[in-house]
Amino acid sequence: MNTPPELNRLDVRSVFGIDSPLKVTAFRERSEHVPDIDPDYRFNREVTLALLAGFEHNRRVMLQGLHGTGKSTHIEQVAARLNWPCVRINLDGHLSRLDLVGRDAVVLRDGQQVTEFQPGIVPWALQRPVALIFDEYDAGRPEIMFVIQRLLERDGQFTLLDQNQVIKPHPQFRLFATSNTVGLGNLNGLYHGAQQLNQAQMDRWNIVATLNQLPPEQEMAIVRARVPSMRDEARQAQLQAMVQFANLTRQGFKVGDLSTLMSPRSLISWAENLDIFGDLQLAxxxxxxxxxxxxxxxxxxxxxQRCFDQELGTP
Incomplete structure (x- = not known):
């Protein structure tokens, strides 16, 4: 169908800044579906190696962890440096089986209305050099999950029953997923809508990596990269205290003192709002x-009080 893309090899240490002697396959040319590169992005070593194994060896990789830790972004930034096209699908309650598989639609051909099959995102991606990412994987409805199950086989072919057609995956098709739980459902009440996943399906994921709390130094580096004003040397003590506060909320959540926690995303928003309002507490x-x-x-x-040595007032 399409001209095979040209490939080359990249050195993991020089491209991703992590300690590894590995080399990985990448495309020479960028296409419209390749994510933009964030030059300031910091890669987690374990997660990066897991994702690179997925791209290089066609492993099915699930990335799980708390909300706001940048799971989908991590996959996209790895793909961006490999020039690998990505398509993200959110498995929310509005996504139907027909959206994934395809449906009959009325189209105009030579001035005549005719009914023909329009493929869904799964057969479209399966036939291309594309990394398909299922976000909020543990929120998918059962009828959706059984469509996906066959894709989890390494060389799994996809059958379109209505078309009597069997689709063989493109050699550079890859499959990833992100989830807030590891298929156990909404045990702690934090992720409403998360489903308990079929363990036979969970068993088909070749690699499950975790992206949760980052070391304070890495989290500070991420905030500095996202919010340029936080790079000022005079603000490093304040930034360190902000990261300490975020970590205390995470510990408080674990022991049941809090019903929510400050994710890295919320920490970045705090720094951004501090720039806007100039008031630490209001932000x-x-x-x-x-x-x-x-x-x-x-x-x-x-x-x-513990982090900033001052009382927290009211807004």
Whole structure:
């Protein structure tokens, strides 16, 4: 169908900045579906190696972890440096089986209305050098999950029953997924809508990697990369205290003192809002505190006092 893409080999250490002697396959040319490169992105070594194994060896990789840790972005930034086209699909409640597989549609041919089959995203991606990413994988409805199950076989062919057609995967087709849980459902009440996944399907994922809390130094580096004003030497003590506060909320969540936690995404929003409003406490309320239960504010006030040596007032 399409002209095979030209490939080359990249050195993992020089491209991703992680300690590894590996080399990986990449495309020579970028296409419209290749994500943009974020030059400031910091790669987690374990997760990066897992994703590179997926791209290089056609392994099915699931990336799980807490919300806001940048799971989908991590996959996209690996793909961006490999010039590998990506398509992200969110498995929300509005996605139907027909969206994945395809459906009959009325089209205009030579001035006549005719009915013909329009392929869904799965057969379209399966026939191309594309990395298909299923976001919020553990929120997928059962009828959706059984469509995906056959794709999890390494050389799994996809059957379009209505068309009496069997589609063989393109040699450079890859499959990834992100999830907030590892298929166990909404055990802690944090992720409403997360389903308990069929363990026979979970078993088909070749690699499951975890992306949760980052070391403080890495998290500070990410905030500095996203918010240029935080690179100022005079603001490093403040940034360190902000990261410490975020980590305290995560510990508080684990022991049940808080019903929510500050994700890296919320931490970045705090820094951005601090730039906008010039008020540390107001930015904190707008970025994080107002999202939680008001009864938990004394606990947050204690964390704030510990990190910034000042009382947390009201907005």
């Amino acid at each position: 904190l309320y707008l970025s994080f505190i107002n999202k939680g239960d008001e009864s938990e504010r004394p606990v947050l006030g204690e964390y704030f």
